[in-house]
Amino acid sequence: MEWMIAVSFGEIFLKGKNRHVFYKAAINNIKRNLRGIDYQGMYSESSKLYIQADRKDFEKIKDNVLKVFGISYVAYVIKTNKNIEDIYAACKEDLSEYFSDKNYTFKVESKRTDKSFKYKSPELSAKIGGFILRDFPNLSVDVHNPNFRVFIDVKDNVYIYSKRFKGLGGLPIGSSGHGLLLLSGGIDSPVAGFMVAKRGMKLDCIHFHSYPFTSKRALQKAVDLAEIMSSYTGKMKIYSVNLADIYKAINQNCDRRETTILSRRFMMRIANKIAETNSYQALITGESLGQVASQTIESVSVINDSSEIPILRPLIAMDKKDIIDISHKMGSYEKSIEPYDDCCSIFAPDNPVTKPKLKYIKMSEEKLDIEALETDAINNMEIIEIAWQSDNSKVIYMSRPLS
Ligand code: ATP
Ligand code: MG
Numbered sequence: 001m002e003w004m005i006a007v008s009f010g011e012i013f014l015k016g017k018n019r020h021v022f023y024k025a026a027i028n029n030i031k032r033n034l035r036g037i038d039y040q041g042m043y044s045e046s047s048k049l050y051i052q053a054d055r056k057d058f059e060k061i062k063d064n065v066l067k068v069f070g071i072s073y074v075a076y077v078i079k080t081n082k083n084i085e086d087i088y089a090a091c092k093e094d095l096s097e098y099f100s101d102k103n104y105t106f107k108v109e110s111k112r113t114d115k116s117f118k119y120k121s122p123e124l125s126a127k128i129g130g131f132i133l134r135d136f137p138n139l140s141v142d143v144h145n146p147n148f149r150v151f152i153d154v155k156d157n158v159y160i161y162s163k164r165f166k167g168l169g170g171l172p173i174g175s176s177g178h179g180l181l182l183l184s185g186g187i188d189s190p191v192a193g194f195m196v197a198k199r200g201m202k203l204d205c206i207h208f209h210s211y212p213f214t215s216k217r218a219l220q221k222a223v224d225l226a227e228i229m230s231s232y233t234g235k236m237k238i239y240s241v242n243l244a245d246i247y248k249a250i251n252q253n254c255d256r257r258e259t260t261i262l263s264r265r266f267m268m269r270i271a272n273k274i275a276e277t278n279s280y281q282a283l284i285t286g287e288s289l290g291q292v293a294s295q296t297i298e299s300v301s302v303i304n305d306s307s308e309i310p311i312l313r314p315l316i317a318m319d320k321k322d323i324i325d326i327s328h329k330m331g332s333y334e335k336s337i338e339p340y341d342d343c344c345s346i347f348a349p350d351n352p353v354t355k356p357k358l359k360y361i362k363m364s365e366e367k368l369d370i371e372a373l374e375t376d377a378i379n380n381m382e383i384i385e386i387a388w389q390s391d392n393s394k395v396i397y398m399s400r401p402l403s
Helices: 016-033 055-065 084-094 121-135 188-198 216-233 244-253 256-278 297-304 320-330 343-347 358-365 370-379
Strands: 002-009 041-045 048-052 071-080 105-112 148-154 158-169 178-182 202-209 236-242 282-284 382-388 394-398
Touching: 002 016, 002 055, 002 158, 016 055, 055 071, 071 084, 084 121, 084 148, 084 158, 105 121, 121 148, 178 188, 178 256, 188 202, 188 216, 188 282, 188 320, 202 216, 202 256, 216 236, 216 320, 216 382, 216 394, 236 370, 244 256, 244 343, 244 370, 256 282, 256 297, 256 358, 256 370, 297 358
Parallel strands: 105 148, 178 202, 178 282, 202 236
Antiparallel strands: 002 048, 002 071, 041 048, 071 158, 148 158, 236 382, 382 394
8 A cells, every 4th residue: 555646637638649748748847846845756557647755745745736737636545456455445544534423425436447357437336335334334425415535546556545636727838839928017917827828838928117217126026926927837037128218208209198008019019029039929918808098999909010929818808806816826916916116107197098099109109219219128138037946946047137
């Protein structure tokens, strides 16, 4: 009898021919999240991954594995031999906490991958269920809504478990290309990043600040948010771009009411240039229709015009409350609500245009030396990298500090 951790994959197994690519990506992500944690080894046996480790490390391993996308659940299992006595002994060991004087209900669910095993699944469930009822008078069967389920997987080995922890679902990072997230310091953009990452997209971030009009803390906040995301997505780059001169140029030359839309188009064009040199396939934003003045359908379409590559907006049809729920779940909410000086709010006009027309926005842009402003911003960009050391502690490299 040996305790171990089993990992069950979700949608990956619907992916037919590409299954091994997804599986490999998931295993790599699991190994990455287990860096610095002691475990003896891992192997797969008919579609599940088994991790061998000391029980004292189970919780830590489970918590780290559960941050990997593409997993439907993690379970604490007992591996045992393929005979009815050993199977029942393992069940008793696994269920010891339920064998009290409380009146629990249970159900046994067996799955026989090894068809040569002499009991068919329903027979095995009935037999083990019978033993449990015989030995523990406080337990009774409820097949519809039991207090706990005993799972028996009969493969080359037999695995018994009753404790399952739900995973995040989705697809493993690296299976859906590479995107660049426009990361501000708010609630929405980290959630947008989390959602596309959950569908398997590898992510890096671009953050726009307006130092010295905004504080260094504003940039630090974006880095902190990226670090929270990186525990799901792996190592991450943050391109930090100063928009101060661009805001100044807009303020001096254009109608102030167009500041937000004009700056958004600058952000998109700069992000496109970085995407082109670094092979990002899409931009991701946290825009949600109607949430604020700059997120009308008219603004969305004028913003789209400034990007060559697709802009993914996973939150477009979501209510704020549902976005906040995800933000709590991924662990970014508390950081997101810390106060910070957003460049957009410092330069934001009191009465922004909410229904911009592309024709007029382009006329305003003619008053600006767009090419020079953008080249300058990109040349002065800093790159911050979040990576891991071999003991699983994170390090943050900054190419050049703000000065
Ligand atoms: P968030 O909660 O992500 O800040 P928001 O609801 O405040 O979003 P806006 O400020 O209108 O909405 O920004 C919409 C989107 O534009 C953001 O979700 C983000 O993707 C992008 N964005 C806005 N400001 C910045 C910035 N300073 N740096 C990078 N991206 C930004
Ligand atoms: Mg914002």
